[in-house]
Amino acid sequence: MIDGVIETTQLCKTFKGHAALRGLNLRVPEGSIFGFLGRNGAGKTTTIKLLMGLLHADGGSARVFGTPVTVADGAIEIRRRIGFVSEDKELYPYMTVGQVIRFTRPFFPKWRKDLERRYLEMFELPQTRKVADLSKGMRSKLMLLLTMSRGAELLILDEPTDGLDPAATEDVLRELAGITAEGTTVFFSSHQLAEVELIADHIGIIDRGKLIVSGALDDLKARYQRLQVVFADAVHSPAQWVEGVEHVRQDGRMLSILASRNVDEIADQARSLPGSSVERYPVTLKEIFLEHVRSN
Amino acid sequence: MLWYKGWLETRWRLVFSLGIMVFFLAVFYWIGIKGPPPKRIGDALGGVNVSVLWIGAMLAGAGINTQPGFQATRGTHGSTYFTLSLPVSRFRLLLVRSSLGWLLYTGVVIAFCCGYWAVFPPLRAAATGIEMVEYTGMLIGYGSAFYFASVFMGTFLDDLWRVWGSIIAWFGLSGLFYFSPLPPSVNIFQAVQANSPLAVHAMPWAALGVAAVMAVGFFWAASRVVRVREY
Numbered sequence: 001m002i003d004g005v006i007e008t009t010q011l012c013k014t015f016k017g018h019a020a021l022r023g024l025n026l027r028v029p030e031g032s033i034f035g036f037l038g039r040n041g042a043g044k045t046t047t048i049k050l051l052m053g054l055l056h057a058d059g060g061s062a063r064v065f066g067t068p069v070t071v072a073d074g075a076i077e078i079r080r081r082i083g084f085v086s087e088d089k090e091l092y093p094y095m096t097v098g099q100v101i102r103f104t105r106p107f108f109p110k111w112r113k114d115l116e117r118r119y120l121e122m123f124e125l126p127q128t129r130k131v132a133d134l135s136k137g138m139r140s141k142l143m144l145l146l147t148m149s150r151g152a153e154l155l156i157l158d159e160p161t162d163g164l165d166p167a168a169t170e171d172v173l174r175e176l177a178g179i180t181a182e183g184t185t186v187f188f189s190s191h192q193l194a195e196v197e198l199i200a201d202h203i204g205i206i207d208r209g210k211l212i213v214s215g216a217l218d219d220l221k222a223r224y225q226r227l228q229v230v231f232a233d234a235v236h237s238p239a240q241w242v243e244g245v246e247h248v249r250q251d252g253r254m255l256s257i258l259a260s261r262n263v264d265e266i267a268d269q270a271r272s273l274p275g276s277s278v279e280r281y282p283v284t285l286k287e288i289f290l291e292h293v294r295s296n
Numbered sequence: 297m298l299w300y301k302g303w304l305e306t307r308w309r310l311v312f313s314l315g316i317m318v319f320f321l322a323v324f325y326w327i328g329i330k331g332p333p334p335k336r337i338g339d340a341l342g343g344v345n346v347s348v349l350w351i352g353a354m355l356a357g358a359g360i361n362t363q364p365g366f367q368a369t370r371g372t373h374g375s376t377y378f379t380l381s382l383p384v385s386r387f388r389l390l391l392v393r394s395s396l397g398w399l400l401y402t403g404v405v406i407a408f409c410c411g412y413w414a415v416f417p418p419l420r421a422a423a424t425g426i427e428m429v430e431y432t433g434m435l436i437g438y439g440s441a442f443y444f445a446s447v448f449m450g451t452f453l454d455d456l457w458r459v460w461g462s463i464i465a466w467f468g469l470s471g472l473f474y475f476s477p478l479p480p481s482v483n484i485f486q487a488v489q490a491n492s493p494l495a496v497h498a499m500p501w502a503a504l505g506v507a508a509v510m511a512v513g514f515f516w517a518a519s520r521v522v523r524v525r526e527y
Contacts, residue, residue, distance in 0.1 A: 054380055056525070072385065072523075080383035090375045094304055103297050107382050143378075 005030045005154055005185045006051060010060035013046050013209075020046040022209035023060065028187050028202070033180050035200035035217075036189040039293055043209040044189040045087050048158050052084055064154065080108065083147035087158040089140050093132035097125050097142055110151030119145040122171055136163040144172055148179060155179070157188035161195060173199050197285040207293050217285065224283045227257040227267055232275035242266045247291050258283065258291050298389065302396040310400050317408045325415040386522045394447045394515065401443065402436050409435065423494045430493035434500060437507035438488045442466060444514035451521035482506045 006028035013021040021043045028034045038044045049055040050062055053075040065081060067074040091100055105111045120127070123141035134142065140163045147155060155176070161169045169192075176186055177199050190196050196203065203220065205213040213220070224246075231253045241248070244262035248255055259266045263280070270278045379389065409432040413419060419428070442465075449461040473483045479502075480486055487503030489495075 049377075052377075052381055054377060076383050076385055079381060082381070084378075084381040086377040086381070088377070091378055092301065092304070092375050095301075099304070103301055104382075106297050107384065 003030065004028060004063075006034075006062075006064055006187060008047070008051075008060065008062045011047070011050065011057055011062055012059035013043075013050060013055065014058050019209055021050070021057075021060075024206070024209065024211055026204060026211055026214070028185065028204075030185055031180060031183060032202045033176065033186045033200045034188070035196035035203040036187060036206065037191075037193070037196060037203060037289055038189070038206040042206045042293075044206055045158055046209075047206070048087075048156055048189065051156060052082070053079070081153045083150045083152035083155040083157075085140075085143050085147050085155075085157040085160050087162075089136070089143045089163070091131045091139060091142060091146075093130065096128055096130050097134070098127035100131060100142065100146065101127075104146050105149075108150040108152070112149050112151045116145065116149040119149065119175075123168065137165060137168065140164055141168060148175060153184060155184060155186045155188070157186065159190055160188055161190065161192060169195065193284075193286045193289055203285065205289055205292055212292050213288065220288060221282060221285070223263075224258065224260050224288050225263045226281045226283050226287070227255075227259060227263070227270055228279045228281065229255040229257065229270045229273065229276050230279075231255075231273070232277075236273045236276070238269060238273065242269050258287065298384065298392040299396060302393050306397060306400055310404070313401070313404050314407070317404060317411065320408070321411045321415050324412060328416045328418060386525060387519055390447075390451075390519060390522045394444070394518070397447075398440065398443055401439065405435055405439060406432060419494070423497070427493045427497060430499045431488075434487050434492060434504055434507075437504045437511070438484050441469075441484060441507045441510035441514070444511045444518065445469070448514040448518040448521070451518045451525075484510075 004027040006026060008024050008026040011021050011024040011026070012019070020041075024043065024047060026047070036044055036047070046055065050057050051064060051069060053069050057070070062069045064078045067078055069075050069078060092103075095103065101116065105116075119125075119141075123138075123145060125138065125142055125145065131139065131142070140160070144160060147157070157176075160176075161172055164172060173195060176188075180186055188196075188200075197217070200217055202215065203213070203217050204211055233253070235250060235253055235255060237248070237255070241257075242262050242265045244259050244266055245257055246260050247258040250256075255270075257266065257270070267278050267280060270276055380386070409428060413425070413428050423431075442462075445465050446462040449465060453461045470485055472478075473485050480491060481500065481502040482505075483491070484503045484507045487500035487507075491500055491503070493499050
């Protein structure tokens, strides 16, 4: 059994002097739903293309199912076990929906006809309509059908819900959650943090080509807490906060502190300040994300 | 299924090419029926020479068109990423796509030559059926050289440069043949025009050999580029 379905070590990629990836170390556990987050241009799509063998890395290594993606025969076998949704979700415009499905099906021996029928019905995809005549949302749905029906062990999805209406997004998220119950690993990038928080059990935040946060979402949310310190009169700040304070924001007589570790010690330190009262609050994924990408 | 995809991608271009072919044949038919009888063989072949230019351009275009089927270059967008995410080697994508394109356009060349022979009486008066077959073979060889040159260009050039690269390659090769000290017997341009089997009543084997070597060489080079980029 492979522990990390995806593992990269010091992965580097440069485009015309611009470093898109600068030593990316990533590990995606088997059976997880891994949300891959980052700002525009952070390196998410480049990472995905490298994993799919669509780009050559300039340095470092990447393994999927324990096989290096740089080995040609291995890469073909890897792709047989992967479902992939690209960022632009473009398919062959000259084919009909039915033709694209019939074209894709034979490449994947574990193709799930039951899921194909289910998604055709759920997404209301007209089999005789040309791909060129589909809306962006319908193209996304078709791409998801082609990906999730493959019987793949790993789904690599670049912005899978982009272009979908809220109802379809809900359906897709539910299906993704259901698919992992059958043992499939899902690695997906998204800007929709609420969606990620809803279904992901692991997250990785990439910024400027480096992974700056990675781990189980529950652990991260347990680790991070916001402390609200309200002062009776003037605000007092210590000369130095206990290690673990990520960010302090002052708002009138109140300090808002985001802590990533040593939360108890930080709370004690805050209580020791004159005239202070301290409240602890859980944080959202959005807060964790914004804090890290702004401070990086 | 790759053949099926290739066919869907190529069929309208094939229809377009057949349409142009029918136009040329209609013109030759009209000239053959209404026009004055040719005084020299060259007069009968003038139209063929024009057609040869068209066939060269058509084959180069067909070669250029294969590129999105197997290669992701910097300007890649659209469905290429979907194709490349399939569990198929890039070499196989290249092989299927370029073979299909070559077969279809070779079919057009054969149809064109058969049609030309059938509708243009001056040609039948100037050459034998065997010479027409030889000429067809030479035309396929000549076109193959440019077709695979374009396939090769498609392995490393982006977008607009693919087209310009193929056009420059065509002019570059014609310049090489006309202005270098190479013997006329290996000139593949002359082998489908002034030195063609229809004009000199002999098969230009040396030129056919050169064309075949060029075609195989360009395909080999294309496959090397694709294998280097293979993951």
